[in-house]
Amino acid sequence: MTALTVQAEAEVAKWNMPVGVTEISREVHGLHMLIFWVVVAIGVGVFAAFFYSIWAHRRSRNPKPATFHESTTVEIVWTVLPFVILIAMAIPATGTLIKIEDSSDAEMSIKVTGYQWMWGYEYVGEDYSFYSRLDRDSDRARQVGSGIDPSSVDNYLLEVDNRLVVPTDTKIRFLLTSNDVIHAWWVPALGMKRDAIPGFINEMWARIDEPGVYRGQCAELCGRDHGFMPVVVEAVPPAEFEAWLAGKRGDEGSDTAASEPVQVAEADTGTATATDATEVAAADADADADADAEAEAPADDAASAELELAALMETGEKVYKTNCVACHQASGKGMPPAFPSLIGSAVVTGDPTTQIEQVLNGKNAMPPFGHLSDEQIAAVVTYTRNSWDNDSGVVQPADVAALRQ
């Protein structure tokens, strides 16, 4: 399994479209190559005439130009011939297109929701969902002037904190939608991409043949962090997948509400992450879990300690710039009536409970930010309560933890 994963990742096609691991992706690749060679053949013919003419019909070699300027026969030929070639290409393309659009008889469905800037995944009917964001190492390295060499980060910008685990040899229907702006969900190895549009549910499907880790990115400009919302799909044999899913549901179903299992990733202790790793049989998950556990630890300590206003403001500004600035603006003025001003607003100056709950659970157009850590939420709430002439006191991570459901 590890060997396969490594192999799949090592074969990053540099010059051409990757072949992929679904029947559709192989057909699409075949079409791509077919039309490529058709185009090359036409190109060779056309450019041969072009360059021959430049060479043979230059003035020094052919001082007297011919006078013809019309030939109905020739013109008919070079109108009809391309038609025939196009029809020859359209036939296989139509067949593939019909297959792509036929998502009937799917064996399972996964709902994919785009957020600025992460993905939400829900196994439909399985009572399990989670969020998936750029992993910590890439996120640290990508900051302006981070000083971290991107090539020292494994799978820079193509790794997430929670991978989408799916079974192989299963027709999986992906239902795509979005919570804010238009995103596009794309894993090249699956041979498809499709937009995730607010208010719509789009469909695509895939049946993955080979276990492995397949990486892609959001493909529709979705704002500031458009370049930083990777998609990582980990395909495992069906039995392994069932065990993984059962483990996930078993763990969280008992002690947290199923609707917010994402907390595990951020708020719970390192042990939860370590448990995940034992259940995902993927060998490389162990290393990730260790790294995660380390990364979680300091955040956890912080959550238990009282934080200073200055520290909260500093973190809060970063969180605000990443998550809130698009709607509420750097000035805090928002864009009324869609996005209310935060300056002197009742929510921001009143009882902190209301504001924390709103950040955790969302309200109207505002998406829920429950995936953020207690510390991050406390920081951003504190930031908004103490910026732009607001002066409404400090909120601690413990306050946020108390309000999580």
Next chain:
Amino acid sequence: MRWVMTTNHKDLGTLYLVWAFTMFFVGGLMSLVIRGELFEPGLQFVDPEFFNQMTTMHALIMIFGGVMPAFTGLANWMVPMMVGCSDLALPRVNNWGFWILPFAFGMLLSTLFMDGGAPASGWTMYPPLVLQTGEAFPFLIFSIHLMGISSITGAINVVVTILNMRAPGMTLLKMPLFVWTWLITAYLLIAVMPVLAGAVTMLLTDRYFGTSFFTASGGGDPVMFQHIFWFFGHPEVYILILPAFGIVSTIIPTFARKTLFGYASMVYATAAIAFLSFIVWAHHMFTVGMPLAGELFFMFSTMLIAVPTGVKVFNWIATMWRGSMTFETPMLFALGFVFLFTIGGFSGLMLAIAPADFQYHDTYFVVAHFHYVLVPGAVFAILGAIYYWIPKWTGVMYNEKLGQFHFWWSAIWINVLFFPQHFLGLAGMPRRIPDYAVQFTDFNVISSIGAFAFFIGQFVFIWNMIQCMRGVGEPAPARPWEGAHGLEWTVPSPAPYHTFEEPPVVDDKEVAAHA
């Protein structure tokens, strides 16, 4: 004051061209910010938000500030001289049409200094993202309204001039191809600019007046914007290329010393492309989740465009065939156009195949495709046209050595710049990302080097043109190109301030079809 108040088509043509060149420079600097940031992985210089602002502004400025005014400038200068009339039909409107532009772009550029920065939602302005724009939002909308008004006034002027003011004997099917392509382009402009204006006005009311045309939570449809936008946007891409077809169809016969092959089929092919451009818009939207029937229709109709476009390329090559060619700078740019535009056409055909497009869509493959048709396409044609007609405009010949150097330098670096982007797209690099995974490094480095080199080379052109405008150079005869035909060459060089106050007698040697 002469330049502010002028209604003379030659003065306004010059103003348009100078303006377009200024905008090319500004938009070019923005592209250098983009390529500079993408030189290596990691974020070195700019915030991702600013990167998005640069990609958005680069596109808007290049399309509406660069290519379109440059073509309008050429039309201003040449259409009256080619059809044998004294000026455009509506000279005062013409003055207005030009002077709107500095205000429109002043407004657009001022957004860079506003709270929340310039628009950052891409030139396509898809909602809901565009509704997150800060204080720049109304300025974006109004500047687009102004650009649209300017384009429409220019287009109306061209149509009326061509249809009403041709010299006696200049029948429609004797007009030069440049005039024909501009006539068709002008109709496209008149048809689609109001559509764009409508779409952005709907955005404006969504943002400020509580409508929800494009807001799903209010019963609207974000995809409807894309349909409306691309109903404008696809004809727009032909607005950016049809006049270039006309230019190349003028230059190649001159330097091949042979009449254009298949004049009538060139005209019909142009009209066919214009017609098809109205029914293929949704090929920009294959991934939004259309019904199968829709995808099939848009795939087939898009593939059809290859036919008339192919006819044009074949005709150009047949014009060269058994000609007696020389390779002065305008001819070099025209031949560079044919070669590189054809490559852009090939990638366009690949993009038309919907199943494959699901993979290509929104990757660098698309970026490579449309830059191949817009830079070695539209821009090379504009440069070729300027070299071709500048003796007529200034009365002196440009420096041929510098011109040839400019061509070869541009032709080499433009390929270094854009060819590797095909590979990046196929390997999976999305468009509009400010930072990328490390396996994309090599081609990005090459591409960025190409961008800087290409940009530097353009100063050779500026120098050459400034010399001409100062009147430094060999005096040009009335017909500096041996094989040139057309009414514009019957007047002295430089062309007098007022030409054809009396309609000329149209000699059959001076018309396109039977020169």
